[in-house]
Amino acid sequence: MNYDRPQELLKPVKRRFITLTFVVALALELLPLPQGSNRWLPDFVALLILYWSVNQPRRIGIGMAFGIGLLADVVSTSMFGQHALAYSVGAYLILLRQQQLVMFNLGQQTLVILVLMMLIQLLMAVARWSVGASLPGLGYFLPALIGALLWPLLTKLMLLPYRSERH
Numbered sequence: 001m002n003y004d005r006p007q008e009l010l011k012p013v014k015r016r017f018i019t020l021t022f023v024v025a026l027a028l029e030l031l032p033l034p035q036g037s038n039r040w041l042p043d044f045v046a047l048l049i050l051y052w053s054v055n056q057p058r059r060i061g062i063g064m065a066f067g068i069g070l071l072a073d074v075v076s077t078s079m080f081g082q083h084a085l086a087y088s089v090g091a092y093l094i095l096l097r098q099q100q101l102v103m104f105n106l107g108q109q110t111l112v113i114l115v116l117m118m119l120i121q122l123l124m125a126v127a128r129w130s131v132g133a134s135l136p137g138l139g140y141f142l143p144a145l146i147g148a149l150l151w152p153l154l155t156k157l158m159l160l161p162y163r164s165e166r167h
Contacts, residue, residue: 012056013055013056013059013161015059017161018052018056018059018060021048021052021158022045022048022068025044025045025047025048026045026071026072026075028044029045029072029075029076030075039139039142039143040142040143040146041143041146042117042143042144042146042147042150043117043120043121043143043144043147044147045068045069045072045083045087046083046086046087046090046117046120046147047113047117047147047150047151047154048154049064049065049068049069049087049090049091050090050091050094050113050116050117051151051154051155051158053065053090053091053094053095053098054094054098054101054102054109055102055158057094057095057098060091061091061095062088062091062092062095064091065084065087065088065090065091066084066087066088067084068087069081069083069084069085069086069087069088070083070084072084072087078124078128079127079128079131081127082123082124082127082128083124085123085124085127086119086120086121086123086124086127087120089119089120089123090116090117090119090120093116093119094116106151106152106155109151109155110148110149110151110152111148113147113148113151114144114145114148117143117144117145117147117148118141118144118145120144121140121141121143121144122141125140
């Protein structure tokens with residue numbers, strides 16, 4: 001199976017599978033990780049919102065991104081609304097050019113995802129800054145870079161159910 005073929009990404013996906021991916025991503029937020037691991041761990045929920053907005057835009061849009069963002073705020077015990085705002089903006093920007101993005105190869109998509117992941121991180125930092133938190137350093141954007149580097153792997157993992165159906 002060629003993972004760069006856009007036709008493979010446009011097949012319908014069961015809602016249960018989409019829901020399961022978000023449950024797993026939100027559960028990752030609850031894992032007790034060693035101190036400092038959040039400096040490099042990407043925002044898996046944001047990655048999934050971007051992924052599903054590109055590949056299933058009728059199922060995951062701005063409203064769903066907002067709702068999932070509110071859940072992420074509750075799960076991560078962060079400022080209420082920061083994830084919702086950032087995820088909604090990310091989904092909106094994806095949906096503006098979704099038809100073009102599905103035609104991009106994985107390398108081109110990775111660059112777009114890098115910019116969007118950095119924008120999501122920036123929006124969350126500005127939201128926290130607006131209520132008195134200090135602005136983070138450049139190391140704050142390392143998870144966005146790692147998330148973008150994981151984009152091709154995420155895409156291939158999400159295509160595994162397609163692969164098992166065909167054989």
